[in-house]
Amino acid sequence: MSTNPLLKGSLQTIILKLLEDNDQMYGYEITQKVKEVSEGGIMLTEGALYPALHKLEADGFLETFTQVVDNRVRKYYRLTEQGGKEVTSKLDEAQSFIDQLQTLLNLKPATK
Template identity: 75%
Template sequence: MNANPMLKGTLQTIILKLLEDNGRMYGYEITQKVKEVSAGEVMLTEGALYPALHKLEGEGLLQTTSEIVDGRARKYYSLTPQGGKAVTSKMEEARAFIEQLQNLLDLKPAIK
């Protein structure tokens, strides 16, 4: 992940949301999608991505399948039913946090 430490707390939410939107994805595909969507501003490293994927899998939120593609094994990640439910709660938590941060930093116009 790029040098912005604020992104570290949102990595699981980003992964879950990408998998909800795209179905199954493999690791490199996830890094490229994040790069594309952020116009190159967010770069996920393997050192950040794979521990997060393994943690989510260990928590029962992701499942994996493997396929041979061009003679190489490729591991795909997808949401479990529990992971699908987690996306909703993580997105609600993220929205609430962003709203409070905007209020605290006075980035949001006051309602009059």
């Protein structure tokens, strides 16, 4: 994963939003899409991605299925109905945090 510690708290939101936009994806495809959209600024490692995927699945937000593609088995992830609702909640939460952070970082020192 990128060395940016801010990313860790956003990873589940990123995954959920990608799956909302793409219906179903497999792990490597998720890492490549993040790399592409961020223009190489965010690089997910397997060590960061798969624990997040497994947690989302355990929480009931994702379901999995496998398909054979070019004689290789791929494990795909897609949102459950509950996961679809969680995307909205996570995006609202992220936007609220971004707005608050932006307000804090744009404070001007008081003049005397």
